Amino acid sequence: MRPYLWPRFAGATKKRLAAGYSYEEVLRQSAQDKPSIGVQIERSLSRTLPNNICFWKKNGPGIDALRRVLKAVAFIYPDLGFCEGMGVIVAVLLLFCSEETTFWMMTALIEDILPPNYYSQTLLGVQADERATRHLMKSHVPDLNKILDELDVEVSLVTVNWLLTLFASVFPTRTLIRVWDFIFYTGSVSIFRVIISIMKMKEDEIVELGKSTMSSADLFNAISQLPQSVTEVDKLVEYMTSFEFTITEHLINELRKKHQAILMADQGMIVNTTTDTNLPKQKIHRRKLARSKSIIKQIFHSKDGDNDPKLKNVRQTEILVDLKDSVLQICRYFISCDEKMEMNISTKADYSPESHAHDIDNFLAGRREGHKRARALLDFARQDEDELGFRKNDIITIICEKDEHCWVGEVNGLRGWFPAKFVEVVDERGKNYTIYGDEAVSPEITEYIRGNNIFTF
Template identity: 45%
Template sequence: MPSASGPFSALTPSIWPQEILAKYTQKEESVDQPEFCYDEFGFRVDKEGSEPGCSQMAGAPMVEDPPQRLRWQAHLEFTHNHDVGDLTWDKIAVSLPRSEKLRSLVLAGIPHGMRPQLWMRLSGALQKKKNSELSYREIVKNSSNDETIAAKQIEKDLLRTMPSNACFANVNSIGVPRLRRVLRALAWLYPEIGYCQGTGMVAACLLLFLEEEDAFWMMCAIIEDLLPASYFSTTLLGVQTDQRVLRHLIVQYLPRLDKLLQEHDIELSLITLHWFLTAFASVVHIRLLLRIWDLFFYEGSLVLFQTTLGMLRLKEEELIQSENSASIFNTLSDIPAQMEDAELLLGEAMRLAGSLTDVAVETQRRKHLAYLIADQGQTLGTSATTNLSQVVRRRTQRRKSGITSLLFGEDDLEALKAKNIKQTELVADLREAILRVARHFQCTDPKNCSVELTPDYSMESHQRDHENYVACLRSHRRRAKALLDFERHDDDELGFRKNDIITIISQKDEHCWVGELNGLRGWMPAGARLGLLKHPLHQYSIAGDDSVTEGVTDLVRGTLCPALKALFEHGLKKPSLLGGACHPWLFIEEAAGREVERDFDSVYSRLVLCKTYRLDEDGKVLTPEELLYRAVQSVNVTHDAAHAQMDVKLRSLICVGLNEQVLHLWLEVLCSSLPTVEKWYQPWSFLRSPGWVQIKCELRVLCCFAFSLSQDWELPAKREEEKQPLKEGVQDMLVKHHLFSWDIDG
């Protein structure tokens, strides 16, 4: 246990680094002493006692002010303790009634020992915790299986977030697994946001003072209530808007500084955006941060503006006396580290901008948000304004236990009552997922900007679906993406670089094909250096290639696939006995097989013809039903070998459907298999209602984009074969001279 006011004494007990504490207690008896000195917050300090990279705010260790603690206890006793006896936290309401008295107490500072409980109540986090349908443990369990880009980025940033703190310094530090779980849980709960480095800094600071679960709910309150929407999104639209609002407030409150910034053409947001994005975490000294956060959790984002204006006011004279732009920029950057007196800063902030109101800030936000959207309208798409209205949580609902279902059955009546509401939510989720994918294509590849994103619900559109499908298969020419560089040595060869898109002119020769690139035709090695593409209607796009643009994987597998899975799970009949399997993949397998069985002989003959006469193997002679069956079998073969779960299989099948541009036709095939649908789904389910036609129209929008997604993206990487330099050299020589195929059997 740490000594009073000693190292780690200000931290929540569960995060004390016991190994380092043990060295402190044995310091005089043992030679094994701590490698570094630490302050009460767990940060490494030098011999003078200051935090590396932070301000010179050292001095005596932080000690609670007894009179201040008594004032807080008296206020809580007076407002909440209506019974005789000692006041305990469980007797205090989950939220504290707002009053001028409470605000003055918060402004004067919350006693450090009371911060965990009061922060939860002031911010509304405790209310969220109690009202949540899913517990934090369940959210962590759901998020632990997500292998998205967000999860990978979180792993990269875990040790970068707070490296100077003993709780997060290395992979074995006690805070690292807690931070991982909190950030992954947030990325799962808010798929629109995913992961942002700003959330990592804030969460790490919260974990120093709160238990893991409470820190998570505090983050939820910050994301949903205390900060505007899109603060932590990939566009950072919310925090960008606030930077414009800040500049407007500087014009109003600090006109001399505004004139200086304009004269020297200094973009203040380059400095202050990070302050707002992290709510000053890692920007100011931790003691000052605690005082700022006391107010922030009570009044919200208004405090960020007031604090920033207060900082700028305190350094205004120094800035005005600066000689040049570089000096001004450096002074602005150093302001947070030079803030040492919390009373001085907060006092100046309230004197200067204490009259600032939420209404005034919100008015400016709406105005500057409109300007920002107008500037970036092409990038944000048509639904940008609706996306900023609120942060969207993943829709969650606690499932009944198996015993409860066996004893009482499913609430079919309740499900029937909620049918229309649930179906509307499912369609809205899918539409938003599709628009996110579409916006990704338009942002990454400008040639997609002219694509119409409004679904066509007309009857004629369904008639044209199959006509377009057949026409494109008859007219298209195959293309391939170069997987490796190939240098041209002879005039009749076609040289190319990795990721070049080559039009295939002829595949008659088993070893060498004829291709065309940039108007040049020539021979090239067949197969191994080329990856065949299947985009008959549209040109190849890097936006849809997961080997080039990793973000498309997260959008498809992390956003679109869960939305489609939710549709397939709606009304899916549960097994009557414990242990029975129930998953949309099983329905898809059966429906695909049933549709093909009706014309088995014809399908078999066509597949034999493809193999015998070397017809194109991209489904040129296959109907959508046959293509679906073939895709299901392909996914089963590759994924069963890797023992992949059915969720992974479903996501991989959706990727194949996007590649082939038949996802909407596959939905029609599945929903038209009436006996199978009736077997697997309740009468009130989406797939048994006419609503599936609307989903088909929504999915048709995705046919306007060219995908090149790996079917095996979620499968474990295969072991690389032992390198054989001699064999590789011979292969390369033979292929270059068109003497042999690329693959040589060992």
């Protein structure tokens, strides 16, 4: 019955019927998607469910379906792309549902059941849910929470995996499908009821273990093995239902808003944590994909909806949110490349008029100074004393470029002439050049600049 009931409980059936395209059409168009996503998916296939006969080999009976569904999901949600946590969920769904039903189940999970930023590149939704879990632990399993704090056990290393995979990687199948019954029917609030329930069931044992051994490693292992220790599924369900009035959907929504705001403030994404206006967009948008229109529809189709001022305002706001997120990802990329840049990069937005005027002055000064440096396109060995030797990708300060064929430059304290065609002038108007932002030297920057922003427009 589950292959029939799950998509109806989760809203997947309704989504399939309301969509303007079929799963087969998504598959055809996803074949043209950027190859980097395909590479990530291929790497994860064999380790998704390694203990299941359908997925433990690259030519296993379930691998092809798993690959197709993951590519289709990554294609239809370009803001998300691919996250390994999705793979385990998709693999388990394929054990019970058809390939098409699994795809629409994933759309229901991503759009309706889970927060919209759950599988984003920053995993902001997962991080917020992990913090919400710790909040609930303080009130519902206080003794366990206290011993974990005393022994400095980082429980988030365990719970994040539970959240990302919806327990698919930790629960035995018999237990998992009962847990998923609740998640698909009542929503993501059941995820927190499950976590608190399995902790409550074993709280006394784990606390006693912590007091007797005083070993953080033993305590960590005990927490990690909690899902496997659940042998009585009906007892787990009883515990879950006992939390229906204390762990409510309203409480979870408030905790998510609070911790998302704190996380975003820590990352410089917002300044004021007391309002909801700066929180990430609360809806994940699919890629626009529709069936071809008939001649009649093409003639009589009205575009009045496209000119709705409210829809335009919503779209403009979403574009700004996407751009802001892209800028933050680019900042984090440069910081990860060179720690020295962290001193010069601020991820906190400054909207003051003084800052704006300063940026304009910097840009105009750069325009007046013109091009002053160039990047070496290939190695040039120094033969004479007046020549300047360099290696590919070296940054050369241009001293003189009066001769169109031979320029004078300086690198590493040495000065001399070099063939002008061996270098490429760097456009660094208003900003300092770095190789980490040069696509020719660091191709990974292309994905941050073009890959993210291309979907915004």
